[in-house]
Amino acid sequence: MTTTRLRGVFSPVLTPFNADLTPSVERFTRHCRWLLEQDVGLSIFGTNSEATSLTLAEKRRLLDALLEAGLPAARMMPGTGACALGDAIELTRHAVEAGCGGVLMLPPFYYKGVSDEGLFRSFATVIDAVADERLKIYLYHIPPVTQVPISLGLIERLLKAYPGTIAGVKDSSGDWNNTEAMLRNFQPQGFDVFAGSETFLLANMRGGGVGCITATGNVNPAPMVALYDSWQQEGADEQQHALDATRAVFQQFPLIPAMKAAIAWKTGDAAWRAVRPPLVELDAAQAQTLEGGLERLGFDMPYVEDLM
């Protein structure tokens, strides 16, 4: 892994599928390349990547395909957490050996009400098994989905035990008070706080954070990167409001199918609509409402021809 820390706007890269719902390696690679052109980092295998709907073998193949296509591992932060720690170890090791800039790690998420001691042991088991000083872990706090929070106390303990390895967090709690507490308690120790969506991008930068990792980076990257680049300048609040307005249009619908529908619309490639069960693609009426809402905002995907 690189010694330069990851910062900026990252996106959990959507995973496009073929008609038989196998991953479309070709569309995936093109989408990753397009994101990098917009200066968006690659959080492949995140929640919005339908990563938990992919087998370990499928994830290994997709990561390998990006590397074979010459995409820079240093700009990648693959999601490697899993319920079975053996799976988490295998994918984390693969990412480290590939030179990924970091990994984004879910806690085991099946059992609920588990203790901080149990979660500490979970992360420690993976770190000790991978046993590589290049490993940089970004903890993935997303209690609305996992129902397994990563508490401030757990972070403190992990940072103390593995100071060189625990690199930061993606805070997808949606609770700004929590992000603020992470910024206050841990950012000064070099623990890098990424907001879990662009909704908190400006607030996070003002609070000393390092950027955001956001689903809608898949479809609206340019204005996010623009705000990240100029957050200290005049007009930043207006930029944030514009980002919020675009996100609100997507959030009328389940986010993953809505983003895929938007890419299908802009590229003219209907295959992009496909999602794996238990998700369901938008129907025609929903897609039309989405398109209308985005058109009213003058929504644009620069260089979309690169995706076609």
Next chain:
Amino acid sequence: MTTTRLRGVFSPVLTPFNADLTPSVERFTRHCRWLLEQDVGLSIFGTNSEATSLTLAEKRRLLDALLEAGLPAARMMPGTGACALGDAIELTRHAVEAGCGGVLMLPPFYYKGVSDEGLFRSFATVIDAVADERLKIYLYHIPPVTQVPISLGLIERLLKAYPGTIAGVKDSSGDWNNTEAMLRNFQPQGFDVFAGSETFLLANMRGGGVGCITATGNVNPAPMVALYDSWQQEGADEQQHALDATRAVFQQFPLIPAMKAAIAWKTGDAAWRAVRPPLVELDAAQAQTLEGGLERLGFDMPYVEDLM
């Protein structure tokens, strides 16, 4: 798979580990054999088996070990559901080809708030991919853990689409009204309702159900089987109360570590205490409290020498 439907008391078989937390195949096989001797069926790879903490390869090896040891596949109902449907398909296919009496299937459980349409497609994808008329699926409804309920509407739709394959349910909602609704709506169509714990064993039998699949079957099997065998006779309510009293002692603590502690105590094999993260084994004081509570009830594990 057999044409005889599964009924009676089943247990999600605890998965014992070695000191390095690899599965102890030898203890596992002995425990399965002991359960069969008590007339308890083998729901290997359930919630209380720490199944989601096992890799797919580990589960395949454990199932194969039981078959190689000559244990009857017809008495097995392995848990085969997974977030990634590719994993669910692989393990389900393996179970069917091995001749298992049925499989217990979790829905994909990472995404929350998913639609019945998405869950229908999830089960349908597995059924269509396995494409084997021997397949008998028991739906695993355990919303306190998955947070992804299997609704009555979903069952109705699945039963209509796959009448020969959708065989029943384990209802671990803890909500008797829900079990009663399943019994009323679907048991008459041959959809077999298992209570999700022995707490509802008697009520479920009186309501027309076929038994229970229960964690504490791992440690207290004999009295459960006795109630199942004689639920129509006098004294059944007292038997149920005795079962409830024993369960209450275990439920003072997280159930999986508590059951493993009890087996370690009764067999004198301390290795039985081990759990995988994110779970944590009972500490010495907790184990002592547990043992004291069980001793006061005259708790016994018949033929425990077979486990040693």
